[in-house]
Amino acid sequence: MLTFLEGLGRRTVRGIEELGYHAALFAESIYWLVWGKRIGQPVRNNHVVKEMVSVGINALPIITVLSFSIGIMLAIQGIHTLKTFGAQNQVVLGIALSVTREFAPLIVAILVAGRSGSAFAARIGTMKISQELDALKVMGINPVRYLLAPALLAMLVMVPTVTFFADLVGLLGGGLYSAAELGIGLDVYWERTLDVLDPEDLMQGLVKSVLFAVMISLISAANGFSVSGGAEGVGRATTRAVVMSIAAILVTDMLFTYFMNQ
Amino acid sequence: MATDPAIEISNLHVRYGDVDILQDVNLTVERGEVMVIMGGSGSGKSTFLRQLLGLEKLYGGSIKLLGKDITTLTGQEMYQMRKEMGVAFQGGALFNSMTVGENVMLPLREHVDLNEQTMQIMARMKLEVVNLAGFENLMPAQLSGGMIKRAAVARAIIMDPKLLFFDEPSAGLDPVVSAELDDLILKLKTAMGMTIVVVTHELESAFKIADRITFLDRGKLLMSGTVDEVRNSDNKRIQNLLNRVPEEEQLDADEYIRRLVGREE
Structure with missing residues (x-):
């Protein structure tokens, strides 16, 4: 019993320590983004653009497939469920709210965590074990400024942007299926969607995606920077980065949704 | 300012947890000198280098590079200092x-x-x-x-840079390539007047390039002197290292039995 409590205590302390480390990384990145230029150590625009392409643009094809499928899936399930009450026309409301408030931000965040978060953790981890991080430091290039700050900024811009794109594609997917199934025109579906959709619904999803962007970058970077133990360590850190990111995304989503809808 | 030594280390003390890695290390490297840091595995020479590069926090003492104490420099001052330093890492650490x-x-x-x-x-x-x-x-x-x-x-x-650091330049290289790298180090010293610190355990290479050699052993500075002084040293540990004599471990029978049965007491 005592060892169990001791283990629990140690884990808690480690967890708080890690949270503190994330906060420190965040503060440092913001410092470099805001003050870097003034002290002659700017965050390079070309690095940010490169990260934006890899986080956002390169993810568009798969995001399109996923959110389109989600839209259709919601339409199928929605019509099937609502048929019981003879209210299948209400499916438009169901799709509009679920896509913009939940599914688009979630699917984008999970995909970015799996695609870019893992790659980022692996890249930093590999650089750590091959002493490239030390090489950066001794050259006077701060690794947080050089590696994390551009990635954080890129994620902050691209995750919400891609989420908005996923909103549109998801609604389109749901619309195409519903229009065919209910025998209404796509223009009518679209009109009704705009009718029921409040800007606040859209904003809720987008604000969440900003939070997710911050969490993915910090968790991935922190795991990368903490790598020890060679190639195996890099593998472990990469897995941990993805699992932790997705867990953080889902729990935050739940909490955020709870408080926003009180 | 120009008369300051390139590197001045006083009472360097490094500690991880409860273990002392380096203790009472005092060393001065003059400008334009090639200083070779030698020592066996676990002697603390890698830690010593990381300290000189400002990559680790130190427990006590001070390290002055080009007359400035790097333990008290602000981030921005250290940033300026880093422009005066160059480092060639063991594995190259190219991006x-x-x-x-x-x-x-x-x-x-x-x-x-x-x-x-x-x-x-x-x-x-x-x-x-x-x-x-x-x-x-x-x-x-x-x-x-x-x-x-x-x-x-x-x-x-x-x-x-005014200061150039090498971490194990000969490690993993064949003798010819290794000799070429030694020549390169000497060329940099004479042509560019750099102060060069080389951490190595290759004797041949050390004798060829060094102006002075510093021996670290079990976290302490054993001796620091010219190549001849090192060769003629009567210190047993240094002679063992120079002549590649394996260390004889004093065998304590009781201790040995305790280790075998895995008991602490």
């Missing part, structure tokens, strides 16, 4: 995602405001110095071990 030329140019891109062409010319000049002219468009993965180390030297000297 794998960049070509050799981009690797060499990186410090220029970050620290000076020059146009692309000028930077390319400067990078090629340094690659000439290390005999790697024409290799600037290759990726690090396409280079041999010796070439990677030389490219790392080119990157280390691109800012014309």
Whole structure:
């Protein structure tokens, strides 16, 4: 019993320590983004653009497939469920709210965590074990400024942007299926969607995606920077980065949704 | 200012947890000198180098580089200091995602405001110095071990630093390539007047390049002197290292039995 409590205590302390480390990384990145230029150590625009392409643009094809499928899936399930009450026309409301408030931000965040978060953790981890991080430091290039700050900024811009794109594609997917199934025109579906959709619904999803962007970058970077133990360590850190990111995304989503809808 | 020694270390004390890694290390490296740091595995020489590079926090004492105590410098002052330092890491530590030329140019891109062409010319000049002219468009993965180390030297000297550090330059290289690297170190000393600190355990290489040799042993400074002084030293540990004599461990019968049965007491 005592060892169990001791283990629990140690884990808690480690967890708080890690949270503190994330906060420190965040503060440092913001410092470099805001003050870097003034002290002659700017965050390079070309690095940010490169990260934006890899986080956002390169993810568009798969995001399109996923959110389109989600839209259709919601339409199928929605019509099937609502048929019981003879209210299948209400499916438009169901799709509009679920896509913009939940599914688009979630699917984008999970995909970015799996695609870019893992790659980022692996890249930093590999650089750590091959002493490239030390090489950066001794050259006077701060690794947080050089590696994390551009990635954080890129994620902050691209995750919400891609989420908005996923909103549109998801609604389109749901619309195409519903229009065919209910025998209404796509223009009518679209009109009704705009009718029921409040800007606040859209904003809720987008604000969440900003939070997710911050969490993915910090968790991935922190795991990368903490790598020890060679190639195996890099593998472990990469897995941990993805699992932790997705867990953080889902729990935050739940909490955020709870408080926003009180 | 110019009369300050290049490196001045007083009472350096490094500690991880409860273990003392380095203790009471006092050392001065004059400007333009090649100082070789030697010692067996676990002697603390890698830790010592990391301290000199300002990569680790120290427990006590002070390290002055070019007259400035790096333990008290602000972030911005340390940033300026780093422009005066070049480091060639053991495995080269070239950035794998960049070509050799981009690797060499990186410090220029970050620290000076020059146009692309000028930077390319400067990078090629340094690659000439290390005999790697024409290799600037290759990726690090396409280079041999010796070439990677030389490219790392080119990157280390691109800012014309006053202090140059080498971590195990001969490790993993064949004798001919290793000798070439020794010649390169001597060339950098005479042609560019750099102060060079080399951490190595290769005796031959140490005797060839060193002005002075410092021996670290079990976290303490054993001796610091010229090549001849080291050769003629009557210290047993140094002679063992020079003559490659294995350390004889004093066998304590009770201790041995305790280790075998796995008991602490």
